[in-house]
Amino acid sequence: MHAFDVLGDPVRRRLVELLADESRSAGELTAIITAEFGISQPAVSNHLRVLRDSGFATSSREGSLRRYAVVPDRLAEVDRWVSRYRSLWTNTLDALDTELKRGRRANRQQDRHHQE
Incomplete structure (x- = not known):
């Protein structure tokens, strides 16, 4: 999936913004996105899956929590395109x-x- 197809969605852009500073748990991300966009937990999970599958985010398990982090290399690809x-x-x-x-x-x- 092309980077701008992924980042063209405002929910996914916001998730990347939230992950830019620090990794966060799925629950924390869901709470923020649900409050800001009024979407359900399954919808947030789908957006997180798109970010993970497209290489913009990684996820890992910490006990019972799933934590997400941004992948800087994928954002560097966007920056290279924009730099032109x-x-x-x-x-x-x-x-x-x-x-x-x-x-x-x-x-x-x-x-x-x-x-x-």
């Missing part, structure tokens, strides 16, 4: 930053002029 297009918005953001700095500079000069 990053210049399209980086140049625009750089230009915006320049204009914002000009505007702040002009406001400071105008404020000084009014204070004199």
